[in-house]
Amino acid sequence: MTILDQIIENKQIEVARAKEKVSVEELQSSVYFKKETISLKSALLAQNSTGIISEYKRKSPSKGDINVGAGIAETTTGYAKAGAAGISVLTDTVFFGGFKEDLLIAREHNPSTPLLRKDFMIDEYQIYEAKAWGADVILLIAANLETEEIESLSKKAHELGLEVLLEVHNKEEIDKSPMQNVDIVGVNNRNLKNFAENNVNASIELFDFIPNDKVKISESCISHPDTVKQLRAIGYQGFLMGENFMKTSNPAKALEEFVELIK
Numbered sequence: 001m002t003i004l005d006q007i008i009e010n011k012q013i014e015v016a017r018a019k020e021k022v023s024v025e026e027l028q029s030s031v032y033f034k035k036e037t038i039s040l041k042s043a044l045l046a047q048n049s050t051g052i053i054s055e056y057k058r059k060s061p062s063k064g065d066i067n068v069g070a071g072i073a074e075t076t077t078g079y080a081k082a083g084a085a086g087i088s089v090l091t092d093t094v095f096f097g098g099f100k101e102d103l104l105i106a107r108e109h110n111p112s113t114p115l116l117r118k119d120f121m122i123d124e125y126q127i128y129e130a131k132a133w134g135a136d137v138i139l140l141i142a143a144n145l146e147t148e149e150i151e152s153l154s155k156k157a158h159e160l161g162l163e164v165l166l167e168v169h170n171k172e173e174i175d176k177s178p179m180q181n182v183d184i185v186g187v188n189n190r191n192l193k194n195f196a197e198n199n200v201n202a203s204i205e206l207f208d209f210i211p212n213d214k215v216k217i218s219e220s221c222i223s224h225p226d227t228v229k230q231l232r233a234i235g236y237q238g239f240l241m242g243e244n245f246m247k248t249s250n251p252a253k254a255l256e257e258f259v260e261l262i263k
């Protein structure tokens with residue numbers, strides 16, 4: 001069983017429990033249901049965008065504890081000030097140490113920065129949660145979803161006014177994915193099944209296979225400014241980066257310094 005299989009197995013239990021506790025109607029009564037979406041797509045395409053989607057995560061299956069002390073409000077407002085095009089907030093608790101409250105706090109403190117709910121979406125109920133908790137974008141991981149699920153979940157996200165980031169690892173995942181309701185395609189450089197990493201070859205190899213009407217981003221295992229420059233030269237418009245900033249004592253300052261180096 002891969003770590004991704006374990007995460008999905010646990011997520012199925014969590015979602016079933018969450019549905020028993022909070023109804024879709026209750027989620028729909030959240031103030032954020034009426035909130036206008038702040039477009040990550042537009043932020044990435046804006047002139048002078050850094051393209052960086054900086055991530056708040058305390059731990060991960062591949063790295064263990066990364067930063068359990070950084071405050072969510074302080075880190076995310078610092079990210080926004082440092083020039084993040086968007087902010088990714090992990091809401092998975094068991095494997096990443098995140099909470100729904102992290103997203104709610106990030107929303108409260110960052111009213112004009114696009115926020116990605118970073119979680120493992122398997123059910124449309126989670127899309128209602130994402131909207132209720134103030135997200136602008138959801139992540140769909142092609143590796144753990146069937147074609148029909150990508151179609152229905154992306155459609156539901158658009159119905160609720162959320163943007164969709166579809167994550168892929170190989171050409172088969174691009175080919176199987178219905179793209180009508182996908183806004184951004186992200187190539188994850190980390191193999192989620194065996195954690196193989198340390199290069200961005202997947203992003204380089206897959207660029208030409210991603211439909212041209214999608215915003216293209218590269219995800220994970222990015223730590224060097226030259227890598228961002230190399231990926232930009234190919235045509236990538238966004239870079240999802242977590243550990244590189246979160247492993248420092250001041251993630252926002254680390255982003256600020258990184259932004260200077262990619263200008």
Ligand SMILES: O=C(O)c1ccccc1NCC(=O)[C@H](O)[C@H](O)COP(=O)(O)O
Binds near residue numbers: 004055061188219222
């Ligand atoms: O990071 C992991 O260990 C992991 C394991 C299983 C599923 C997902 C995982 N990571 C999620 C991510 O994709 C990253 O948090 C994100 O892309 C940022 O990556 P990085 O810059 O390498 O922290």
